[in-house]
Amino acid sequence: MIAEIVSVGTELLMGQVVNTDAQFIAQGLAPLGFQVYYHTTVGDNVKRLTAVVHQAVERSDVVVFTGGLGPTDDDLTKETVAAALGLTVEPIPEEVERLTQHFASRGYEFTPNNLKQASFPKSALILPNAFGTAPGCIMTAENKTAILLPGPPRELFPMFQNHVMPYLERLSGNKLYSRELRIFGKGESSVTYELRDIIENQTNPTVAPYVKTGEVTLRVTALCQNDAEGEALARPMIAAILERLGDVVYSTVGESLPETCARMLTDDRQTLAVAESCTGGLLASELVAIPGCSKFLLEGCVAYSDAAKVRRLGVKQETLDAFGAVSEQCAREMAEGIRASSGAGYALATTGFAGPDGGTDENPVGTVYIALASHSGTEVKHIRLFGERARIREIACLHAFDLLRRKLCL
């Protein structure tokens, strides 16, 4: 079934709030197998709202509306949608009674415009609002379903979860099974070029690439009746992608690189310490973001200054004098130093020029050395990154985690 989301509100059009409602609703619709083709935002204007409502009801089976259910003359969603479906809105006695009591219990007067909030088509399913005065509702006519929800997220989220999701599950009888393949070490254009025949010939399952800083994610999605069928549909495509791309795919279950490292360290009962210069706490922070990190993370040291590298990590002053802090030698001593003093099985260290200033002819801004020390010795990776400071630090962390992941795979 085809679905779309229509958000009504001038505050959204003006950018005063970001549309988290649309994201939340889409996240509920997609896994149930609804094909969400459009999100539209429109203001509280009867002519434009009417046009949008008609277009949506025409081209989609299910339309979810947010906002415009309040008591003021500006709030037009319910009346406009009902008219488009050929339904009439009238005060519903139980709702009038409920709202009257609600206002009385708070010492407020029930003014005529509050009657709007107690009015629905007779055939509508009314959805109680646990966190506000405007109920939602579901209207159906001629095989079309319109779901009307209040705009404020704190009212909409629980109403959607508790009342709309069970309704949509019954309506769809369908399910999506989806798997995330995560890739580090190959860019989006290479990935899609190498998989171009798989991407071009996709039917069910589908495969779609998404990019985030330094990484590519492939989402494989199968339309199915249940998880077992979905898994069976997805498996051959995942196998084909793995065969093609090899070990740049570090997860087939949507784990991030730090999560992958954390799981492997925990499973192997291994421990880790990190010593950071240019990434300055980011490596540690991405590990501490994972619940249970105390099982493997012994400690971290942010040694941004040369003095801290000497004092805390035992880097030799001669090394700094001879090669500088951004060097293979310094990275090696940082990792070996913290591994020895912490007693960790593995130690990662980073040192580099994150910019915008600094750097030398030999080691320009973007140069990063990453060291991994373990029982089997120390390896140092020399990388050269581009972009702004934040990006260089983020991608340096990904390289560090990837180095550790590959070591733990051996």
Add this chain to the structure above:
Amino acid sequence: MIAEIVSVGTELLMGQVVNTDAQFIAQGLAPLGFQVYYHTTVGDNVKRLTAVVHQAVERSDVVVFTGGLGPTDDDLTKETVAAALGLTVEPIPEEVERLTQHFASRGYEFTPNNLKQASFPKSALILPNAFGTAPGCIMTAENKTAILLPGPPRELFPMFQNHVMPYLERLSGNKLYSRELRIFGKGESSVTYELRDIIENQTNPTVAPYVKTGEVTLRVTALCQNDAEGEALARPMIAAILERLGDVVYSTVGESLPETCARMLTDDRQTLAVAESCTGGLLASELVAIPGCSKFLLEGCVAYSDAAKVRRLGVKQETLDAFGAVSEQCAREMAEGIRASSGAGYALATTGFAGPDGGTDENPVGTVYIALASHSGTEVKHIRLFGERARIREIACLHAFDLLRRKLCL
């Protein structure tokens, strides 16, 4: 002039990301006097995208598109918009040259599908992308303006700010002067309630609140002919807001809390060391994100385990035994320990339960102790936060920076 925003991307339709691009663009358009009537999101599907493009170009004077500018066959925005405006896309020699060099300098191959990213209508204004490979562009035909921008916010935001806003200012004949007041320690509803008369009576300048984790930003925007006039228009409103809200406003020039601390430490030639348990590297990382942090940041220690607290920070085992690691006493010893051993003028320490597990009846999940040690002694702040692990860690950092900022203001 009538404007609308069209976002292209299946990841938006599926709810995998929230549409911050549309909000950001709307915030730029609305104050310039453009009437933004619609936001539409559509997927990478040629038929539906074409229909949306035609409808948008028909009903609006200016259409801003986001997404679908990448190198893959899925990326259709440029070709579809050009066709709707009766323009043809062809490789632009300067762009082919630029991209070829870009790839060569990184050791990547320039694959045939990269040619797409160097192709534009001959008449288009090409917008350089400082943070990615896909340039944006502005196409005009028959009094219609189409502005095409890349989807990733880190590419779009600076491109919009640096290249699109000046273009829109010329197009509208208006100019914007805008100032950001940043607030920590008072929620959005309190802020807007205390400023309700200012907000209700706004004309020029306008004031709009925006919320991000733990913070409120007020953006004061004046429509003007030049910066001097804008500043003169904004000044009385900013003064009135400061008078009303007092010292919860920590910046009137859009600086973040870590930036404010970094500037004050640098100006005062003071030094800082940080010792982190629950924030685990985040405090250090937010400081290292600031260029020039070596001027004040001596070192950081991530002491997530009790053993590291004892070994690295000199926390007494008796303190841990008597009060536990999440305690005022432990926070105090962490800060004093790293201040003494690093020789820093100021030292910040954090310890708490970030969840989801852990916590005690007395100190449940969300309890954080923050200590600030300095020449004038040590103060410890006890806070109780709510929400998920990432949020608790982020807000704990804000409290730590705010404690330091207030100390440095004395």
